[in-house]
Amino acid sequence: MGVKLGDIVVGREVDLKDLGGRRLALDAYNALYQFLAKVRQPDGTPLMTSRGEITSVHSGIFYRTANLLSLGITPVYVFDGEPPEFKRRELEERAARREEAREKWAEAAERGDVEEMRKYAQAALELTDEMVEDAKRILELMGVPWVQAPSEGEAQAAHMAARGDVWAAASQDYDSLLFGSPRLVRNVTITGKRKLPGRDVYVEVRPEIISLRETLESLGITREQLVLLGILVGTDYNPGGVRGVGPKRALEIVRRHRTVEEVERAIKWEFDVPLREIYEFFLSPPVTDEYDVTLKRPDAEGLLRFMVDEHEFSEKRVRKVIEEITEAYKMHASGGLEAWF
Numbered sequence: 001m002g003v004k005l006g007d008i009v010v011g012r013e014v015d016l017k018d019l020g021g022r023r024l025a026l027d028a029y030n031a032l033y034q035f036l037a038k039v040r041q042p043d044g045t046p047l048m049t050s051r052g053e054i055t056s057v058h059s060g061i062f063y064r065t066a067n068l069l070s071l072g073i074t075p076v077y078v079f080d081g082e083p084p085e086f087k088r089r090e091l092e093e094r095a096a097r098r099e100e101a102r103e104k105w106a107e108a109a110e111r112g113d114v115e116e117m118r119k120y121a122q123a124a125l126e127l128t129d130e131m132v133e134d135a136k137r138i139l140e141l142m143g144v145p146w147v148q149a150p151s152e153g154e155a156q157a158a159h160m161a162a163r164g165d166v167w168a169a170a171s172q173d174y175d176s177l178l179f180g181s182p183r184l185v186r187n188v189t190i191t192g193k194r195k196l197p198g199r200d201v202y203v204e205v206r207p208e209i210i211s212l213r214e215t216l217e218s219l220g221i222t223r224e225q226l227v228l229l230g231i232l233v234g235t236d237y238n239p240g241g242v243r244g245v246g247p248k249r250a251l252e253i254v255r256r257h258r259t260v261e262e263v264e265r266a267i268k269w270e271f272d273v274p275l276r277e278i279y280e281f282f283l284s285p286p287v288t289d290e291y292d293v294t295l296k297r298p299d300a301e302g303l304l305r306f307m308v309d310e311h312e313f314s315e316k317r318v319r320k321v322i323e324e325i326t327e328a329y330k331m332h333a334s335g336g337l338e339a340w341f
Contacts, residue, residue, distance in 0.1 A: 003173065003230040003234065005233065006174070007246070008247045009174060011184075011186065013206045013209075016071055016207055018207075019071070019188070022074070022168070023166045023167055024169070024170040025160045025161060025168070027078060027153050027169070028153055030153075030154075030173065033127055034172070035059065035060025036056050036060075036127055036131070038060070053311070057127070057131045057135055058138060062313075062321065065138075065142060069144070070325070070328055072328070074144075075170075076147060077146040078156045079136070080149055081152075082150065083151065086273035087237055137306065138303075141298065142298050142303065142325055143298045145291075145295065147293075151287075154179055158180050159179070160291070167183065168182070168183035170185045174210075174230070178226060178235075179282060180223060181212060182211070182213065186207065187205050187206060221254055225258060227282045229254045231278050232245050232263070238271045243270065263275070297333075298325050298326055
């Protein structure tokens with residue numbers, strides 16, 4: 001879900017091709033859930049093999065990553081590790097919402113109500129360990145780097161961006177800013193036409209770049225105050241935030257009460273986890289420096305076996321993509337991309 005800062009954070013829209021030559025740390029789980037939700041049949045049924053194995057994630061990670069590479073973008077997928085203990089309640093609530101959606105999807109399927117099936121299908125499916133491991137395998141075969149975070153993937157992506165090993169963190173959520181990423185790029189994996197929920201209306205989605213420095217300057221606050229603002233609005237660790245406090249009210253509070261101690265005294269905190277514990281987690285999350293962001297030569301034969309033989313993808317399409325990512329690797333290896341980075 002992430003922290004909701006969209007009402008007060010202003011980004012700059014760009015074309016996807018404008019990110020060519022950049023290395024981006026992608027929030028892997030964020031992207032995989034997008035693929036799982038969006039890559040599906042008209043009735044909401046996900047892509048599957050003849051054996052019933054769901055391959056929506058396989059399709060999204062393969063074709064979308066190839067598209068990024070062809071534009072000169074080097075994605076580095078960052079996978080979540082062990083969540084902090086105080087996130088457990090939110091994870092349990094998400095699981096309960098998925099179960100409810102599965103029941104409603106099944107009821108709609110019995111009635112043959114395609115529109116209702118489509119409505120609940122996105123929320124009903126869960127990203128499994130097998131899907132995650134298959135995604136990592138596809139990335140390895142494509143030569144695309146991935147990083148295993150010790151805890152939150154967005155914290156690790158922000159750390160890599162702060163070190164200068166990637167240009168920006170990429171996610172739909174704003175948490176990377178709270179974790180200290182100098183830049184956040186949204187809409188990297190969902191650009192193009194997108195249908196508005198519950199309406200037969202499509203809008204154009206373009207990447208959006210948000211600068212942490214410019215955000216702090218425009219709001220007149222420090223990063224520490226931004227963290228406090230995010231907590232007041234609500235994070236994955238205190239869903240819903242402080243009762244009656246939206247983004248604009250939260251901004252007023254942190255401008256008036258500049259420290260965590262002052263904020264604690266100024267509000268009524270109704271969560272089990274102490275505010276200060278969440279605050280300190282955003283400022284000093286568990287991260288690792290053990291990673292490699294180098295793009296490597298794709299394994300053509302390995303990709304053909306995995307995508308075509310094992311998961312029933314079109315050999316013609318897979319071969320075409322392999323040619324594209326091989327050319328992207330050659331450009332990178334020759335210094336064509338590094339010259340822009």
